[in-house]
Amino acid sequence: IQRLSERFGSLKKRKTLDEMGAGAMHLSAGALGVPADLIGTVNTDEASIEKSPYTAIPNPTAADASLSAAASIAPPVVPQKSKEEEIDERMAAQAAVFTPDTEIGKLLKQHRAAVDEIIRKLSTHPLYKREEHDDLFCLRFLLSAKNDPATAHKNAVMCLDWREENKIDEIAQRLHSVTAESWTGYDHLQKFTPMHVTNPRPDGGCVVYMKMGENDYDGLLGPEKDPSISEADWMEYQFYSKEWLFMRRDKISRRTGSLAKNVIVLDMAGLGRKHFTNTRYKKLMTHQAIKKADDMYPQSLGTLVVIGLPGALTFIFNTIIKPLAPPKVQDKIQVTSDPPKVFTKLGISIDDVPTAMGGKNDAWPPVPDARLTPP
Numbered sequence: 001i002q003r004l005s006e007r008f009g010s011l012k013k014r015k016t017l018d019e020m021g022a023g024a025m026h027l028s029a030g031a032l033g034v035p036a037d038l039i040g041t042v043n044t045d046e047a048s049i050e051k052s053p054y055t056a057i058p059n060p061t062a063a064d065a066s067l068s069a070a071a072s073i074a075p076p077v078v079p080q081k082s083k084e085e086e087i088d089e090r091m092a093a094q095a096a097v098f099t100p101d102t103e104i105g106k107l108l109k110q111h112r113a114a115v116d117e118i119i120r121k122l123s124t125h126p127l128y129k130r131e132e133h134d135d136l137f138c139l140r141f142l143l144s145a146k147n148d149p150a151t152a153h154k155n156a157v158m159c160l161d162w163r164e165e166n167k168i169d170e171i172a173q174r175l176h177s178v179t180a181e182s183w184t185g186y187d188h189l190q191k192f193t194p195m196h197v198t199n200p201r202p203d204g205g206c207v208v209y210m211k212m213g214e215n216d217y218d219g220l221l222g223p224e225k226d227p228s229i230s231e232a233d234w235m236e237y238q239f240y241s242k243e244w245l246f247m248r249r250d251k252i253s254r255r256t257g258s259l260a261k262n263v264i265v266l267d268m269a270g271l272g273r274k275h276f277t278n279t280r281y282k283k284l285m286t287h288q289a290i291k292k293a294d295d296m297y298p299q300s301l302g303t304l305v306v307i308g309l310p311g312a313l314t315f316i317f318n319t320i321i322k323p324l325a326p327p328k329v330q331d332k333i334q335v336t337s338d339p340p341k342v343f344t345k346l347g348i349s350i351d352d353v354p355t356a357m358g359g360k361n362d363a364w365p366p367v368p369d370a371r372l373t374p375p
Contacts, residue, residue, distance in 0.1 A: 343358070
């Protein structure tokens with residue numbers, strides 16, 4: 001509209017100039033003795049100017065009407081939501097999943113005051129993100145700290161710092177777009193220390209199978225002077241694997257309202273002296289960084305199922321060693337010579353368990369490895 005007004009103003013100015021030009025042309029015609037009607041007259045009528053085929057200036061009145069019509073049918077402008085508003089919506093949607101009848105909902109109701117206290121203290125940490133370090137995040141640390149808010153807060157702070165120091169959030173971002181085959185050392189570790197991750201229950205945690213007798217620690221590490229895999233690469237693989245398992249558990253938990261945990265199945269058949277003599281591997285497994293990493297993923301282990309031990313050792317463990325452990329630890333460790341019974345108790349279908357592990361699934365290794373898909 002402003003542009004049309006300016007152009008219309010120029011038009012009026014042109015009209016004045018044209019009137020002056022018309023007078024000059026008539027004077028010139030008279031001086032030359034040429035009849036004025038042969039030269040013609042300059043049309044200074046506004047209506048004529050508006051209709052002139054020689055001007056590209058539209059009728060301002062018509063343009064105004066067109067613009068008004070366009071404005072009347074233009075869609076309304078929807079204000080953009082702020083980041084905080086988007087976070088509020090996501091958190092509200094998440095809270096709606098944790099209804100009072102879900103496992104997580106019941107736990108949050110029971111520990112509401114303690115969880116709120118942890119969040120209040122944690123919110124002052126520079127790495128705190130309220131959409132990530134929410135009720136469920138704090139609840140896991142509280143449960144693993146035997147319901148002690150102070151200890152849970154301390155461990156949660158350690159977790160935030162640890163993730164920053166080891167760039168775990170960057171690993172998490174990459175895991176959304178890459179599969180295990182792209183992880184540093186994946187093929188090498190699968191060859192010498194195979195671990196098979198399955199997720200047979202859409203609403204449950206992963207089931208991880210390992211045949212301990214198949215492990216070749218000498219082949220994994222290679223000569224000490226020329227190692228097949230560096231300590232840094234081995235450690236990076238562990239971080240990727242632990243974060244993938246956590247992300248899968250967390251996703252299932254937030255979708256179902258139940259605390260998804262992993263079941264680890266260790267087949268001890270075939271273990272021999274060679275599996276206990278590689279001090280370099282023992283050093284890796286007891287590395288402080290690995291111990292700390294395990295602590296950064298609370299409430300991750302559901303049950304450890306141990307099979308393939310000689311009958312005498314199974315008996316000794318279950319009757320002498322296991323009773324010495326706290327009740328919760330006893331529930332988490334199942335040393336058995338009857339795997340189907342244990343798997344059924346855990347809600348895992350025997351049809352999904354490999355035959356080699358006491359089930360009815362003839363495929364070995366289990367396919368596909370769940371880690372070949374994003375978490």
